[in-house]
Amino acid sequence: MENGATLALHTARAGDTFAEAAVSADAYHCDAVADVRSELVAFPIQHLRERLSSDPQTALSFAMFxxxxxxxxxARLELRNIRSAKERLLAWLELNGAGVPLSVPTDQPWTEVAADIGLTREALYRALADLSRAGAIRRENGRTILLREQ
Structure with a gap:
C-alpha cells in the first residue's frame, strides 16, 4: 500500500495458485510469505504463456482450474455476507459437506475455517457449541455431521 503497510489479497492453501494475474500483465508486483513449511513450483511467465498458446489442452486445463x-x-465472499455466525458456519458446512447426511471431515483446523469465513475463532467455537446443543450438528469420528434438513 502507499503508506508502506501490507495487504493480504489471498491466502493460498495446498494445491492453490497465486499471482495468476501475471499471465496477462507486463509487470506484476507480488510478494508471498509462507507461514508454514511449503513447497512451491514457479513457472517463468514467458514459458507459461508459450505453453498456453501452443497447447489447447493445457490452456483448457488452466482455464478450468x-x-x-x-x-x-x-462462495467464500458470499459466506462473509451472512451476518449470523451460526448461519455462516452452517452454510460453510453445507458447501463443504458430502454424503447423506451431509458431513465434513475435520482435517482442517477450526481456526483456519474461522479465518476463511471471516469469524474470530471465539465466534466460531461459540457457533459450533450452539449448533451442537441445538441438535443442528454432531461432531464425531473426525467429522462434523449436519442434522438439520437441507
Whole structure:
C-alpha cells in the first residue's frame, strides 16, 4: 500500500495458485510469505504463456482450474455476507459437506475455517457449541455431521 503497510489479497492453501494475474500483465508486483513449511513450483511467465498458446489442452486445463478457484472465492465472499455466525458456519458446512447426511471431515483446523469465513475463532467455537446443543450438528469420528434438513 502507499503508506508502506501490507495487504493480504489471498491466502493460498495446498494445491492453490497465486499471482495468476501475471499471465496477462507486463509487470506484476507480488510478494508471498509462507507461514508454514511449503513447497512451491514457479513457472517463468514467458514459458507459461508459450505453453498456453501452443497447447489447447493445457490452456483448457488452466482455464478450468482458474474457474474452479473463482467459484471457491465467490462462495467464500458470499459466506462473509451472512451476518449470523451460526448461519455462516452452517452454510460453510453445507458447501463443504458430502454424503447423506451431509458431513465434513475435520482435517482442517477450526481456526483456519474461522479465518476463511471471516469469524474470530471465539465466534466460531461459540457457533459450533450452539449448533451442537441445538441438535443442528454432531461432531464425531473426525467429522462434523449436519442434522438439520437441507
Amino acid at each position: 482458474m474457474a474452479s478457484q473463482v467459484r471457491t472465492l465467490r
